[in-house]
Amino acid sequence: MLNRKAITASMLSAVLLLSACSKGNNDAGTDSASQPAGNASAPAGKKVELRMSWWGSDERHERTQKAIELFEQKNPGITITGEYSGFDGYMDKLNTQIAAGNAPDLIQMGGNIKEYVDKNALLDLKPYVGGILNLDDFNEGLVKSATFNDKLYGVTLGVSSSSLLYNASMFEKAGVALPTDQWTYEDFKSSAIEIAAKLGKGHYGSYDLSSDVATLASYLGGVGKELYRDGDRRFEKQDIVGWFAIWDELRKAGAIVPADVQVANPPTAVDKSLLVNGQVAIQGASASQIFGFQELTQDRLALALFPNGPAGSGMVQPISGQYLTAYEGTEHPEEVAKFINFFVNDPEAGVILGSTRGVPPSGKIRDTLAAQSTPVDKVLYDYISLVSDTAPPVVYQQFPLDNEFTKLLQVTSEKIAFKAKSIDSAVDEFMTEVDKLLLKAKAQ
């Protein structure tokens, strides 16, 4: 029979296990990180094994894998293992790998590159420039954007811009005029309402973009404010109330995706977005994502600028959307530099990769691609040059603690959309938290 002693002993060991697990939980993300860290001690001339991580859609995975295979053919003795996934969780996993000292040799990095530079996680590529790494065909701005303290920490893989990705076939089906370069929030609202009304139940003019940081930043630009500059926010409570009021109006009109549907089908996941199956006409996206989306639908997709505000366009100049960076702890920096050079300069690789990460940074590759561009390539190229012509010549500054800010905007937006809070009190809370984040960022 179970007696008290046996029970007590089992309980005690259970409590011990718990305390162990409360740390153990932290390791949940590291399972996949504990792959062998390459063949570290290979002497020169022997086999070199590298790892490369990136995020993206299936379309990008296939192209990248093919480019890697081509590199391996041309460089016998070097093998590269791809570690790829969607964007969700990509940074979490990378953080874990860096903390554990076994990050991939080659890392695709986004706009948050500086954060990793500050934490000494990335390798200075400057010593290889002019030798193994040729950046002659790059315009100066692109090299500069990855240069910090006179050191080069990454190579731009493509130029992109935030955008409104829209389903042009749905506009046509509803008989609604396509977005123009000059459209305003009034135009945006009436288009969305009309599309939803004409196409009927289950169809919406737009996703609820109130939680999208890029769209909010452009809206603030349009009303003569900014999200952030030099340590401070450059907007007031009223601006944010105005922002949520737009989306509230559209929500009440049934023109945007209801909150629960949006949570279940987030626009950020290509395979779940309702844009590709013709249910939602507009969503936010980085312009280069159009390839991944277009591949999944027969409908014609296109790119539009964010609507203008009373102060004009709040667009941001095209940016280096992604960089290829090297892990500070790599055992084979030369091979890594060699691959980076191949990835951005080799004409064959250029053709394989296309514009899946945005407009290629090398002039020569762009020329090669222009000769055989697809209609989607053209949409992207035209859009990027439109953005450079439209966007005011201001250098955009990202809100610090980007992850936390994004999450805060998301939760605020959900509170309003699910009617858990009024706009006014949700925005009050938002402002308080924003100021806390700013204080925290200053303290770092």
Next chain:
Amino acid sequence: MQKYKTYAAGYLFLLPWLIGFVFLYLSPIIASLYLSFTKYDLLTAPKWIGLDNYKAMFTDDYRLGDSIKVTFKYVLLSVPFRLAFALGLAMLLNQGMKFLGLYRTIYYIPSLLGGSVAISVLWKQVFDKEGIFNQAIGFFGIEGPNWIADPRYAIYSLIGLSVWQFGSVMIIFLAGLKQIPQELYEAATVDGAGIFRKFARITMPLLTPVIFFNLTITLIQSFQTFTKAFIISGGSGGPINSTLLYSLYLYIKGFTFLDMGYASAMAWLLLIIVAAVTGVMFLTSRYWVYYSDGRD
């Protein structure tokens, strides 16, 4: 000498566990205690900041309050349901049926998967707006909500999933039921007791040590739930923090926001909460747990 040898052999057999315990459990526990007093972003060296993390938890983090509320709601609902379900099944399986071993296995194996990623993904499909569950209730003319994407219901889909992890609890109940002497039931039958009376007067009292054991273990497990919430909410704990279980928030703090010092402090707060709850269980146990070895 002989005695020494016996001990040595014992420790030798213990060694694999001991090594695992020291390196995989004990040292991380000590490290997390140290880290909880530091500011540590995973990428650069930790910096000592004393009690700041603990102060911030109590004064400056409304999301932690949300998270604790959600976690308690989850624990308070999922634990009783899981225990009741497991006990019910154990009693069914204890009816002296044929092929008991087979049934036991059939029920046990799927429930082992209840905490896994694959089942969480499946669950997400089942309780989707157009999922099987809504289709099923659709036959009766009920239009179901989007269970996992609506902040009012999301936590209940997690609770439902947790009931599915009844397996090991059920096995222990079954063992407990088998320990109850048959003569007691026979005597009660002779005295004219019905099923319910036998359950209330014989089964339940004699089973209290096992219930106590299962209750405590399940409570501890439930406080640490992570996988379900992570998969079903896509790692966000949303919508509106409605599935932000404690361990998930701890993960987000540590790995997404890179506040590993703070996350470590949270782990210790969780330990204290669980220790307190377990302590209360032990203290009250003397009033409701009956040990038939006659020492009470």
